[in-house]
Amino acid sequence: MVIILNDNLVDLAQNIFNKILNSTKLELVTISDIGTVTGGGTPSKKNSTYWNGNIPWISPKDLSNHIRLFTSHGENSITQAGLKNSSTKLLPKNTILFSSRAPIGYLSIAKNQIATNQGFKSVIPDKGYPYWFIFELLKTETPRLINEANGSTFKEISGGQLKQHKVKIPKHTDIMKYNSTFDALFQKMNQLEKENDTLNQIKNNLLRKLF
Template sequence: MFRRMKLSEIGQIVAGGTPKTKIEEYWNGDVSWITPKDLSSHTSMYISNGERNISKKGLDNSSAKLLPKGTVLFTSRAPIGYVAIAKNEVTTNQGFKSIIVNDENDNIFVYYLLRNNISVIENYANGSTFKEISGTVMKNLEFDIPSLMEQKSIANILSTLDEKIEINIQINKTLENMAQAIFTQWFVDFEFPNEDGQSYKSSGGEMVESELGMIPKGWKVKKVEEVTKIIRGASPRPIQDYIRDEGIQWVKISDASSSNTRFISSTKEFIKEEGRNKSREVKVGTLILSNSATPGIPMIMKIDACVHDGWLIFNEFREITKEYMFHFLTENRVGILSLSNGSVFRNLKTDILKNYKIIVPSSDVVARVDEIFKSINNSIDNIENQITTLAKLRDEILPKLMSGEIRVPIE
């Protein structure tokens, strides 16, 4: 049995606040303070802290409120619709309308209720500069709510799927870290296994001088442009005239920053067919690198798509492989970014990267490590496919569970 209820009947709606930024003693304390930006790339249900903390004095001298563990956090502006659950006591800035769920309702169910109704809630937003959901509007939003027991059953089904997804995400992160550690061991520390299976450098392998310091004998130092072709993406202008709800997948930097893995497997936006020739097409398996906004993020394409001018595209590898270049870019991100420019948004110029120096190992070592990387990548790819399947299942049953189309057994 579902009953029509206002959100204010489900829990207390609480806004947030920001202490004065010029008063240092209000900041860097031990009170967790969450902003919409903290949720922009956050993928798990729970969040414990944001990028910054505030102090007890900052809390007491601002409109920020200390929210109890289990509070459902909902961004009400910039943008509307990020949702998470407080893993511990937290505060938020004014970009939230959070719900302290009462004992007659289940907070995990409310989390999924909001996720399922983001587009509905957005329709109630107002504002000239940016759209926002007011506290009054949030309190008066109405939804069909089942009994507490059914809420718990629905929440259990959906959270079980999300827990499995989260476990797989963590496994993939471990595999990615393992691959990067191998790259560091072989090509930074030069402790790759020699013909006797011993670590090259520490077992006395011959080293020679180079412009990047001592490197194994037979290895070389080249410019990046000598081992791969780099071209910049392109954007049809004005881009707003080409954005569509469906069409050619359009890769933005946010698609990388919100991804759980090294792969781009979907995009949030699309462009119409007429924009294809005004952009750059990339195929499945292509290595791309962000060069603006959040520069220096290497990603591998799992879809055919178009990329804008905030991306660099890598093709035609010589003497090294795509996998070697991916890990090289990851290993050297800080050094590469130190050469970028821009006061507000950092930009990585194509010519800077083309002239960046790279160590080129002997062909046999490249071939050996590539086999290892391919094995790890196959595991990552298989787990990524599991994540996609589980997420698709969750997204398909979510609206059906929330509407009562699918009813669940109540224990």
């Protein structure tokens, strides 16, 4: 079942973000100036010791099945051995998960530590810019990124392309003026998703008892 967010809050966040971009002086930077871009990987499926561990691991398919603002896990998980013996990485909470192929542009925020497959080029907010800003910026930039994608079989954005993608953003001090407002909005949307999960669980339990 697709999770339905409060569309009013989503639209409100988008509208405030657009006003920030249109009401202040902007400076040209790259995505790598505002966060660390990192890829993912897939542990060998021939080795059973790499799978069904306690580390959440997602692919773009997980986001297509459950469109939501915050993501805590997908259908699969890996072990420490799987993490160690593959190119996937353990991403910190609030990393922006951005699908870079098949398709380009699924976006979510890591609710906890999580790993991804190679279908993601995620952005870790470790350079002083808040996670909400990077999320809204990548959402705004997705059409341009799709246009810049390469590939004959399917379009893909490479890590290098995302790192060097140029964007115009407000000064850091101007961005941080809105931090408390956006943080409250995103936490409210996170809470709504939790409540929706609880309601879905109650509904499913009732249906199992009835049928």
